[in-house]
Structure formats: structure tokens, C-alpha cells
Amino acid sequence: MSSKKITVDLVIPVFNEDGVIEHTHKRICDVVDSLAYDFHFIYVDDGSNDGTVATLRKIADADPRVILLQLSRNFGHQAALTAGMDASRSDMAITLDGDGQHPPEMIPQMLNLIAQGYDIVQTQRMDEAQPASFKKWTSGLFYRLINIISGTQVLPGAADFRALTRPALDALKAMPEYHRFLRGMVSWIGFSMVILPYQPEERISGVSKYSLNKMIRLAMDAVFSFSLVPLYVGLSLGGILLCLALVEMLYVLSFWITGQTSNLAPGWSSLMFVILIVGGMLMALLGFIGIYVGYIFQEVKRRPIYLIKGEKKNE
Template sequence: MKLVSIVIPFFNEQELIQSFFDRLTAVIHTQPYSFEFWFVNDGSTDQTQNKLEEIQAKDPRAQIIQLSRNFGHQSALCAGMEHAEGDLIITMDGDGQHPPELIPEMIRMAESGYDIVLTQRLDEKGQNLIKMGTSRLFYRVINWISDTQTLPGGADFRLLTRQVLDNLLAMPEYHRFLRGMVAWLGFKSVILPFVPAQRIAGKTKYSLKKMLRLASDAIFSFSMVPLYIGLSAGLFFLILAVVEVVYVLSFWIRGDITALEPGWSSLMFMLLIIGAVLMIILGFIGVYVGYIFQEVKHRPNYVIQKEIGQIHTRQNSNLTKK
């Protein structure tokens, strides 16, 4: 009987944990597979840990990984995946927006020969228009500047086979954009669309700051285009400078030097433009150097404070390493 690991990160979700778990177990109850649950407490400050421990005390299939602080959604997912022992690994959020009812279909698709089962959020009436617009813009930009195509509307609700997960964990990035990393691997995949449901309780913990950080990790981890933009802008203004030199020399050749009048405003304009281009280039370089600096320090993506349950770590797991 195949083992299916379900990895679920939580951050300050005390109101919905029990309801979500009841819904999840009701779905998998009829499935002819063994299941294990990896709950990752991503530094919650409420009663999330206590709620998870109550579930674990009743259901030995539940394993709890408590991180020492909030390391972020991607790191929390990695913590669970590095411990998962299943033949099939499913990652999902525990707020109810990723419907557990799709799990049987995801497993069926994996059994039919797919290595990766991706899910794609469909637009829903009443959804935040600003969030929808920025999401569409982000995916258009990242797919334009990157060689790796990321599924628009993609979610971290996916199924991976053991082979795919082992290769994913072998990628040592510190700044992790899992949707792009999974796409980069290139295994046989299929897309399962779904309409996101309402949260069971509480509010989303994915703030604007966290979304911008994820977008930054995606852009600077999967593309060198920002550097090429700066280089192209510098080349463009170099051509303009050559054109200006030729234009001024034409007055000298014609002997019409008196027609050359100093243009303070145009000079300042060019200086400001050139200065802006230089600052943009230096800014892009600085970001890449910063990413390199964080990579070479080899700090872990997360730190585990406590583990609860019959946890048997896989030999290829990195634990608190990258």
C-alpha cells in the first residue's frame, strides 16, 4: 500500500485547524492508501501549537514540526517536505481555500503516470480585483523574462512523486520560489483547475510585504533580464551621446560655430537621465550581489524548535540545512 504524505504549514490559524482536519480526514477516509500528515507550525504566536498537539494526541498519523520563528511559507513547506516519507507528497494550505476534495483526483492522476499534479486557481466572483490584477501582471512578467514558464494562477497545492521531490530537495537555493523550481525540473505534469473556497476562519497571513518578497525571489532567482535591461539602457544612451557628438561636429565642419548656444536645461536633462540609468544598473547589481551574499553564508532556510510524533527523518533530508 502506497504512503501519501500531506504537508500543511500553519501560521496563527488556531480558529480553523480542527475544522480543516475533520474535513481532510473525511476525504481520505475512503482512499486505499496509507496517509501521514506533516503539520508545520511556522512560528505561530497564538494557540496553533496546542491545537496541533491535541490532534496529534488523537491521531498518530499526524507529525508536528515547530519552527523557532516565522521563516515564511516557502521555508515551512520545505521543512515538511524534507521530512515526508511518502511515495506521493501533497502540499497544501490549511485555511480551507485548497479543497481537500481534490486529493483523490490528484492521486488518480499520479497513478495514471503524471509525476507532478499542479493546481490552478480560477477567477472567482467577488475576489479582490487589485490582488487579481497584480497576480496576472506578476505571472506575465515572470514568464516574459524567465526561461522557466510558471503556471498563471498556480498555487502551492500540488502533488509530487518521490522522484520529483528528491530532485527538488537537491536544489540548494536559499531564496525559494517553489512554483518556479517545480516547473524548472521539467517532469511530466498535468494541471487540475479549481475555484478557491472561502477561508474557514480568520484572515490571510500573506501580507503585501510577503507577496512582494516572493515576487522578488521569483524574478531575481529565475532571470538575468534586469541586468540586461540596465545594460541595454546604458547602450542606448551611449548611442545618443555618439549622435550628439556627430551633431556638434557638423557645426564645426560647416564653420557655423556661432549657431551653437549653451543649453543648460538640455544638459541637466541628459545628466539626470544618465545618472538615473547608472543608479538603476547599480541597484540591480546590488540586489544580485545581496542574493549571492545570502547564498554563500549557507544559513539554513529554517530552524526546528521541537518535533512531535513518530518522526523518522529520511536520509536525504537536509533538516535545518539548505
């Protein structure tokens, strides 16, 4: 057997985590320094506007294993993860957040599962013990919806805390779409996967950077990137309205055939009701089509998913 160590890249996107990232780096080092692998750290700064970059530069100066990628602006969590995975050149990569909620103590277990032959170790957040909240309720609803309407099954509670072998990582890198939902993309590539449950930890400090607006955008990327069901829903509603129109036509004809046209009511209110229903359905369907056209427009422009402003690595 070769004596060459297996190389592992730790891809860690960060955004405004000054005061947190030093603690996270030390905690990860405490875990990986005792493992028989050759580790490298790829920190991706996603346009931070606090002291995060300066802190990361100090970490890179002190640790030759650290590579710092600085994006030109805030492109989003999925784009930052993509930048780190694109920069990875090792035998495998592990992605985790820099806020301390993804426990690095699970890295040895993830590596052991990869050694058993799995291509992907996907962690699943187990938060049943957490109190009910709006975020927890909407998250469960989203996963149920995406699994119903898409042909790709996305694990409920899946996190962007996962290990990937080089073949699985290359397969993901071959998917260049602009609107990215990595949890769905990882399932879509179909490589052998094992689920590793974990209990999320409290943030070291600060607040979550995933605002309601960002969660809605991520959910839209997932729905409109992995499913055409919204269009089929509009088509089905159109078919139902046509059937109702046929029934109405037959109903009116029955009065003419029997000579009871005097019994026909003017029906202004019912007419307006039908017009509003049809108009609303048409507007919804046009909205769905418009979103898909907008996604296509952004794809065909072929703009990069992210732009790197600066890079720091120790030779």
C-alpha cells in the same frame, strides 16, 4: 502485485490558524479515511504566536498519523513547505494550506492522476468569476512578466496545492537555494506534469497571512532567482545612451566643420536633462546589481532555510 499500501504525506504549513486547523484536519480526514492509501500528516508550524501549536499537539495526541514540526520563528510560507517536504519519507507528497482554501476533496482526483503516470499534479486557481481587485490585477501582471523574462514558464494562477511523486520530490529537495519560489522550481525540474483547475474556497475564519510586503518579497525572489533580464535591461539602456551621445557628438561636430560655432546654444537645461537621465539609469542598474550581489551573499553564507525548534511524532 504487492499488498503494501502506497504511502502519502500531506504537508500542511500553518501560521496563526488557531480555531481553523481543527476544522481543516477533520475535513481532510473525512476525505482520506476512505481511500486505499496509507496517509500521514506533516503539520509545519511557521512560528505561530497564538494557540495553534497547542491545538496541533492535541490533534497529534488524538491521531497517530500526525507529525508536528515547530519552526523556531516565522521563516515564511515557502520555507515551511520546504521543511515539510524535507521531512517526507513516503511514496508521494501532497502540499496544501491549512486555511481551508485548498479543497481536500480534490485529493482522490490528484492521486488518480498520479496513478496514471504523472509525476506532478499542479493545481491552477480559477478565479475569473471573482471581482476585479488589486491583488488579482497585480498577480496577473506578475505571471505575465515572469513568463516573459525567465526561461521557466510558470503557470498563471498556480497554487502551492500540488501532488508530487518521490522522484519529483527528491529533485526539489536537491535544490537548496535560500530564496525559494516553489512554483517556478516545480516547473524548472521538468518532470511530467498535469494541470488540475480548482475554484478557491473562502477561508474558514481569520484573514490571509500573505501581506502586500510578503507578496512583493515572493515576486522579487521569483524575478531575481529565475532571470538575468534586469541586468540586460540596464546594459541595453546603457547602449541606447551611448548611441544618443554619439549622435550628439556628430551634431556638435557638424557645427565646427561648417564654421557655425556661433549657432551653438549654451544648452544648460538639455545638459542637466541628460545628466539626470544618465544618473538615474546608472542608479537603477547599480540597484539591480546590488540585489543580485545581496542574493549571492545570502546564498554563500549557507544558512539553513529553516530551523526546527521542536518535533512531535507518534511512534
